[in-house]
Amino acid sequence: MMQESGTETKSNGAAIQNGSSGGNHLLQCASLREGRSNGETPAADAGAAELVHVQQQQALQVARQLLLQQQQQQQVSGLKSPKRNDKQPALQVPVSVAMMTPQVITPQQMQQILQQQVLSPQQLQVLLQQQQALMLQQQQLQEFYKKQQEQLQLQLLQQQHAGKQPKEQQQVATQQLAFQQQLLQMQQLQQQHLLSLQRQGLLTIQPGQPALPLQPLAQGMIPTELQQLWKEVTSAHSAEETTGSNHSSLDLTTTCVSSSAPSKTSLIMNPHASTNGQLSVHTPKRESLSHEEHPHSHPLYGHGVCKWPGCEAVCEDFQSFLKHLNSEHALDDRSTAQCRVQMQVVQQLELQLAKDKERLQAMMTHLHVKSTEPKATPQPLNLVSSVTLSKSASEASPQSLPHTPTTPTAPITPVTQGPSVITTTSMHTVGPIRRRYSDKYNVPISSADIAQNQEFYKNAEVRPPFTYASLIRQAILESPEKQLTLNEIYNWFTRMFAYFRRNAATWKGAIRTNLSLHKCFIRVEDEFGSFWTVDDEEFKRGRHIQRGRPRKYCPDENFDELVTHNPSLIKNMQSSHAYCTPLNAALQASMAENSIPLYTTASMGNPTLGNLASAIREELNGAMEHTNSNESDSSPGRSPMQAVHPVHVKEEPLDPEEAEGPLSLVTTANHSPDFDHDRDYEDEPVNEDME
DNA sequence: CTGTGGCTAAACAGTA
């Protein structure tokens, strides 16, 4: 009963051990969806997690808005660089704040998270998606930084050549200020995000670890230098150009310039150089840009404008551009410095990209997930897609299933070992896997849960961490009519989960077993065949049909034939309510309050049989309570199931708390005195039969 | 150690 909640409790406990009230917001969100109910999850945790979630959403919106603003501003300011304009759409990609913090989660921290053994495939999927989006975002940011760096250089140059093209200069300044604002806000969001994570205990700062969360755009990134340049550039602007935005630049420097930021670059900024546009350069190199080789696609010339960082001089034709280039951007200290700055920027970005690619690869390797990053790294990976279940593993031992990422016993690949090659052996020597964090019936998986990881389970041959009952319920609820035939359920499983595309006999049998075993699944028959519906209320109760109950198969052929070959009986019953006329009013009420919304599609004005069955069952349960008080000593062996039998709805032994005796109200209809059911369990206490 | 719940396999029965 508390089995699965134990897993959740464990995750919370792990988080608490880290000194916070919750886990990763991702984890927390997932667990929130999964784990309401049993009250073991402190309400405060849920509240905190939701708060974090809201914060995340807000941050995400802000980030999106920022990018949108940037695009609009650049459009309004009439950017002369078509290339840059071409880049703009990429910036519209939704950006998660978490994605902006590529270094937020170090490999050690990731490992730490994983070792907490609370990651579910859903959560892993989210992480992977984030990481993939991160890569994309990083590339965009790199482009953006690069462009802005060029603009920065232009600005520096223009300061030197004062009075030159003041209008364009102003536009560029506006642009830069916008970017500066973005930088600031991005970093603020990052810090906010980091603090949130830290509060939740996801980020545990090791004693010897630097204050990572306080490092904006952490290691390797160039923003520190960029911000310094921004500051210097904007400080040179006149007051009317920087009203309001200047505060940002100040904030930026105070907030983001961190001396503790790992500066792996050899770039040395001369604090005084900016005043005269000079940067101290020690080893100038690579200034040859081979401009003339491709005159029509010169990276520094486009749309009649020189695209040298910070220049944007109008050149009517390519020849004039070359002339301008040679005159204004000749080989001198200034140009060399600009090149060097740009080079450092690019190098840092490349380094950062390489690091994150490596991290992504390690994560994917660890999680045994097929990489979606094309050739992210040259490191070979044998991921799930290349893993074929060995016959011995998949057939000889049904327990030797590919472990799910949520499996506590799953071996965590130490990231420090570097990308590992996941072999078939390693995939299947992990022992039995039984973790389903939605095992608890009162913790139904939501559509979002599965939808969120739809692609993951479709492609990764990973066993979904849901019980069969949960999945069956989900399949049924996803259907338009909230009802499925057995074969449709099969199809749903194979369609939604790669895992269920093999060993069909096993899981199909399990599905059938679950359909029969769980009270929540209601089989309804009509002239077209039979289909299954789900009683969600019953599902949440999580009750099984008791073992040892009389088999549904009735040796009494008269009875069976009566119901089996008379599907119309169901319809008749639906219309006439022959068996429950005395309960009609109460039945209506029961239907109204008993999970009817689940069947809204079919229950409009004409309740489905599933509804009817559910309602009848509930009504019978209720009726039992009444009859119990009067007929507690009724003749044993008259199962209420027999009463429900005519509608071919799975007979439900009544719960002990709801029913202690037979239901005489309806058993009289079709019950023969010598019904074999009596004999089947005549030795069993009635109550046991009834649960 | 025990109880509980989920999974799997198997037996069995009915139906198409």
Next chain:
DNA sequence: GTACTGTTTAGCCACA
């Protein structure tokens, strides 16, 4: 006869 569907039971395992 076969495949499919549905029911039931037993045994195993993980977990609390």
